[in-house]
Amino acid sequence: MRSTIAVEPLQSVSWLRQHWHYGAVLLQLFAIVIVLRQFQIENGAFREVSVLAFAGFAIHYFLPMRYRLPFFAGLSVTAAILVLGFANGLWLLGFGFTLLGICHLPLPMWVRVALLCGVGLLAAAAKLQWIPGPWSQAIWPILASMFMFRIVVYLYDMRHEKPSLARSISYFFMLPNVCFPMFPVVDYKGFRRTYYDADEHQIYQTGVDWMVRGIVQLILYRAIYFYWTLSPGDVIDPDTMTQYLVANFLLYLRISGDFHLITGMLHLFGFNLIPTHHLYCLSSSFTDFWRRINIYWKDFMMKIFYYPLFFRLRKHGEVPAIIVATMIVFALTWLLHSYQWFWLRGDFPIIWQDAVFWMGLAVLVVFGAVREFKHGRSRTLGTTQESRRDMVLRGLRTVGVFLAICVLWSIWTSESIVHWISIWSFLWRGIPDGGSPFPLLLAAICVVVFIGAVIFGRESAATQFIALGNGFRLPRATVETVLLLGLIVPVGLPQVYTHFGADVANVIVSLRSGGLSRADAAALERGYYEGLTRVNRFNSQLWEVYMDRPAGGLMEVGGSGLTRLRDDFLQTELARGYRSETKHGAIETNQWGMRDGMYTLEPAGNVVRGVILGFSTVMGWGVEQNETFEAVLEERINRRLTEISDQRFELLNLAVPGYRPPQQVMALEEGLKFSPDVVFYTAAGREQWNTIKFLAETVSKGVEIPYPDLAALLAEAGVDSDMSETEVLQRLKPHDDTLVAWVYDRIAQRCMALGIRPVWIYVPPLFPTAEEPEEHERARRLAQAAGFEIVDLSGVFDGRDPASLSLEEWDRHPTAAAHAMIAGGLYEAMAEHPGDFGLPGL
Amino acid sequence: MTNDPIESTVKDFILEEFLPGERPDALTADTALVTEGILDSLATLRLVSFLEKQYKISIAPHEVDPEYLDTLPRIAALVRSKLG
Numbered sequence: 001m002r003s004t005i006a007v008e009p010l011q012s013v014s015w016l017r018q019h020w021h022y023g024a025v026l027l028q029l030f031a032i033v034i035v036l037r038q039f040q041i042e043n044g045a046f047r048e049v050s051v052l053a054f055a056g057f058a059i060h061y062f063l064p065m066r067y068r069l070p071f072f073a074g075l076s077v078t079a080a081i082l083v084l085g086f087a088n089g090l091w092l093l094g095f096g097f098t099l100l101g102i103c104h105l106p107l108p109m110w111v112r113v114a115l116l117c118g119v120g121l122l123a124a125a126a127k128l129q130w131i132p133g134p135w136s137q138a139i140w141p142i143l144a145s146m147f148m149f150r151i152v153v154y155l156y157d158m159r160h161e162k163p164s165l166a167r168s169i170s171y172f173f174m175l176p177n178v179c180f181p182m183f184p185v186v187d188y189k190g191f192r193r194t195y196y197d198a199d200e201h202q203i204y205q206t207g208v209d210w211m212v213r214g215i216v217q218l219i220l221y222r223a224i225y226f227y228w229t230l231s232p233g234d235v236i237d238p239d240t241m242t243q244y245l246v247a248n249f250l251l252y253l254r255i256s257g258d259f260h261l262i263t264g265m266l267h268l269f270g271f272n273l274i275p276t277h278h279l280y281c282l283s284s285s286f287t288d289f290w291r292r293i294n295i296y297w298k299d300f301m302m303k304i305f306y307y308p309l310f311f312r313l314r315k316h317g318e319v320p321a322i323i324v325a326t327m328i329v330f331a332l333t334w335l336l337h338s339y340q341w342f343w344l345r346g347d348f349p350i351i352w353q354d355a356v357f358w359m360g361l362a363v364l365v366v367f368g369a370v371r372e373f374k375h376g377r378s379r380t381l382g383t384t385q386e387s388r389r390d391m392v393l394r395g396l397r398t399v400g401v402f403l404a405i406c407v408l409w410s411i412w413t414s415e416s417i418v419h420w421i422s423i424w425s426f427l428w429r430g431i432p433d434g435g436s437p438f439p440l441l442l443a444a445i446c447v448v449v450f451i452g453a454v455i456f457g458r459e460s461a462a463t464q465f466i467a468l469g470n471g472f473r474l475p476r477a478t479v480e481t482v483l484l485l486g487l488i489v490p491v492g493l494p495q496v497y498t499h500f501g502a503d504v505a506n507v508i509v510s511l512r513s514g515g516l517s518r519a520d521a522a523a524l525e526r527g528y529y530e531g532l533t534r535v536n537r538f539n540s541q542l543w544e545v546y547m548d549r550p551a552g553g554l555m556e557v558g559g560s561g562l563t564r565l566r567d568d569f570l571q572t573e574l575a576r577g578y579r580s581e582t583k584h585g586a587i588e589t590n591q592w593g594m595r596d597g598m599y600t601l602e603p604a605g606n607v608v609r610g611v612i613l614g615f616s617t618v619m620g621w622g623v624e625q626n627e628t629f630e631a632v633l634e635e636r637i638n639r640r641l642t643e644i645s646d647q648r649f650e651l652l653n654l655a656v657p658g659y660r661p662p663q664q665v666m667a668l669e670e671g672l673k674f675s676p677d678v679v680f681y682t683a684a685g686r687e688q689w690n691t692i693k694f695l696a697e698t699v700s701k702g703v704e705i706p707y708p709d710l711a712a713l714l715a716e717a718g719v720d721s722d723m724s725e726t727e728v729l730q731r732l733k734p735h736d737d738t739l740v741a742w743v744y745d746r747i748a749q750r751c752m753a754l755g756i757r758p759v760w761i762y763v764p765p766l767f768p769t770a771e772e773p774e775e776h777e778r779a780r781r782l783a784q785a786a787g788f789e790i791v792d793l794s795g796v797f798d799g800r801d802p803a804s805l806s807l808e809e810w811d812r813h814p815t816a817a818a819h820a821m822i823a824g825g826l827y828e829a830m831a832e833h834p835g836d837f838g839l840p841g842l
Numbered sequence: 843m844t845n846d847p848i849e850s851t852v853k854d855f856i857l858e859e860f861l862p863g864e865r866p867d868a869l870t871a872d873t874a875l876v877t878e879g880i881l882d883s884l885a886t887l888r889l890v891s892f893l894e895k896q897y898k899i900s901i902a903p904h905e906v907d908p909e910y911l912d913t914l915p916r917i918a919a920l921v922r923s924k925l926g
Contacts (some may be wrong), residue, residue: 156904157904159904160904189907189909190908193908193909274877278879287884291879291882291883302883303904303906303907306883307903307904307906308903310887310903311902311903318887318891322884322887369884372884373884373887373888376859376860376885379860379861379879379880379885380861380864381861381864381865381868381869381873381880384863384864384865
């Protein structure tokens with residue numbers, strides 16, 4: 001008995017010593033859950049799956065080894081149902097098991113491949129909705145990301161081994177995949193071979209390290225996307241060019257961040273997978289770049305296409321075999337990206353930008369590969385020192401490769417060849433006002449990359465350790481993880497970041513959620529009028545928005561017949577007597593071409609009449625006519641007036657979707673025909689951008705500018721009629737305030753000359769860009785200087801979740817509830833100074 | 843120092859072709875040649891070419907994989923499996 005009592009404490013200590021790692025990992029996972037919530041990393045589905053995964057890990061840790069893989073398989077299947085719902089989850093699993101079942105049919109391989117192709121074609125038809133079915137369209141991108149490439153690898157490896165059921169289910173439905181339509185092409189053999197191939201605690205900690213690295217990359221991505229990306233129109237000198245190119249490339253952090261999260265999570269269940277990326281910004285050659293960026297894709301292409309092609313072609317010589325196999329691999333990469341895009345968005349883009357990027361990279365890689373094959377390259381086991389000369393040369397090569405990749409990447413992501421050429425136009429047209437010839441940012445980037453290459457560029461992917469004394473050492477990545485979590489968790493707390501001042505707090509708030517950059521916000525808006533813009537960059541927030549957009553969502557204005565073209569400066573107007581039903585209600589226009597009730601040309605004697613100038617929100621896109629803030633305000637004012645007098649108030653809605661500030665100058669003339677007492681000009685944010693964008697489009701289309709003073713301002717800015725739209729934008733950008741001031745002065749002066757009161761109303765966007773507060777403030781000052789009465793509704797949506805006030809994820813027009821809030825804010829402002837609006841009795 | 847003649851020959855080749863100047867004892871039986879990036883795809887193809895010429899064997903495309911080529915013992919095992 002004494003010996004039993006003596007053994008128990010020793011067993012407890014031993015258990016603790018053995019399992020303290022478990023506690024440490026759980027603690028870090030708990031911190032990760034907090035960070036995922038604080039910073040709204042990825043989407044709600046992923047955050048739910050993370051909690052499931054971490055809870056699953058807590059149980060999985062104690063399971064006997066033979067139960068762990070089946071447990072993971074079960075967890076993965078559960079995640080599919082949790083995210084997609086019971087019915088759609090079952091459809092996904094059903095289609096998936098059908099594909100898996102075909103792989104295992106006792107038939108020759110070519111028959112199985114043919115069957116899979118047949119099923120694939122049926123799935124494609126279902127994706128395009130040629131075959132109706134009870135499933136949601138949301139399952140196709142997920143099913144495709146699970147099977148479209150991995151089934152190829154699986155069949156390839158099945159020729160030489162027989163997989164178990166649990167492993168197969170785990171491989172295809174692996175836990176995080178249900179949240180990610182973009183998923184790394186995990187190699188089957190690698191998946192099998194690396195399963196618990198090292199100390200389990202080391203594997204789990206590596207997983208945590210990678211997840212934290214992924215989170216950091218995603219936060220960095222947001223910062224770059226929101227604050228640092230530029231549109232081509234912003235590029236006016238070497239430094240804005242550098243910013244445009246580098247920020248554009250660094251948006252790839254979105255992909256590498258996601259892939260780190262995914263593979264890190266898989267580590268928690270024993271899959272000791274290789275890294276997906278390795279310091280790709282520090283590549284010293286194009287071949288090196290191909291090896292470091294998206295390593296899983298590279299390995300997939302090498303295994304399935306490159307090696308079989310090389311072996312087949314090498315009888316003609318090894319160097320020719322390398323050249324041909326490499327070119328074919330890149331051509332197939334191009335094709336397979338379009339194939340992937342089909343499953344995500346339903347089209348198969350074949351565009352010159354993709355061709356130039358992939359084949360251009362192919363040529364560069366081929367040159368490097370042939371050179372390496374013939375002359376070798378420097379490798380190390382860590383026992384030799386690199387000479388200073390070699391280190392400097394490697395650093396310089398890395399800078400060159402980085403800049404070249406940024407340029408190539410900019411071709412890939414450009415909207416058109418004209419856009420791409422425009423960003424270089426300052427080289428032959430000169431640097432416009434506001435630009436600087438000194439490439440300071442370029443120099444700084446080169447120095448940073450050079451130093452990074454010297455310090456980190458020669459590191460292998462093997463684990464690096466930091467000695468902590470007394471023979472104790474930790475992987476460097478783990479030390480970084482603990483420090484980063486220790487920093488990010490508190491910084492993300494409102495109780496902490498509000499202590500750093502408004503500017504810092506606003507930055508942290510913006511990083512806590514995924515807003516659109518200014519360029520993407522403009523593209524989203526343009527999408528309402530011109531159909532879906534070319535949103536095929538996987539790293540764009542806008543891409544995410546459009547992923548959810550159903551085909552033929554709320555009708556686009558452009559093709560609906562609601563607006564019709566004009567030959568003059570206005571360019572569009574609302575059709576008269578139009579009617580159409582939409583899922584958000586009817587849209588009707590009256591005999592004057594307004595979306596409003598019936599009004600006479602002249603107001604009656606007891607009527608105070610206002611006209612409101614605006615755009616799609618003011619017109620009431622997505623709400624019924626009587627739900628627009630204009631209609632709600634008019635009704636509320638008249639209800640009040642009825643109680644106190646026989647005065648009436650009429651507010652005529654002259655808003656037209658797509659109108660930008662300069663168009664309101666001409667639209668005002670239409671409004672003046674109705675003898676208003678008050679003119680309301682609605683500003684929606686991005687007044688400066690919308691002004692110069694409209695003028696750039698107008699000039700590039702060759703539309704005549706009917707205002708000599710405006711034409712003079714454009715000439716002063718160096719605008720030429722043979723410039724592209726992007727070049728005109730670059731010229732106008734430094735003069736944006738001057739041009740907005742022209743619009744405001746014009747409208748205000750015209751009104752005041754006729755005894756009409758001009759009122760400037762600011763309706764804040766539901767999802768403001770980073771530049772919005774500063775641009776709004778500048779516009780407000782300009783409006784005040786012009787003589788407008790100011791009604792600033794900046795805080796009208798405070799305290800409400802913007803997502804609940806917008807029509808859809810992909811259509812950010814305000815709902816009826818938001819319109820009611822705007823109307824309420826306007827009424828309060830008018831009731832404070834009723835005399836200013838000709839309504840003393842209000 | 844390995845006693846296996848095949849491992850020894852392969853090790854000498856790798857040191858001479860891809861790791862000139864490195865200490866021979868740093869390349870051990872546990873060194874993960876492929877997964878740690880010491881042998882990239884081009885180096886792997888040159889290694890395959892060497893093995894085929896040296897031992898008069900034929901290596902299949904699916905054997906260009908870490909499972910067969912990641913360490914010296916695995917490379918030697920692959921060669922021995924071909925020699926019969």
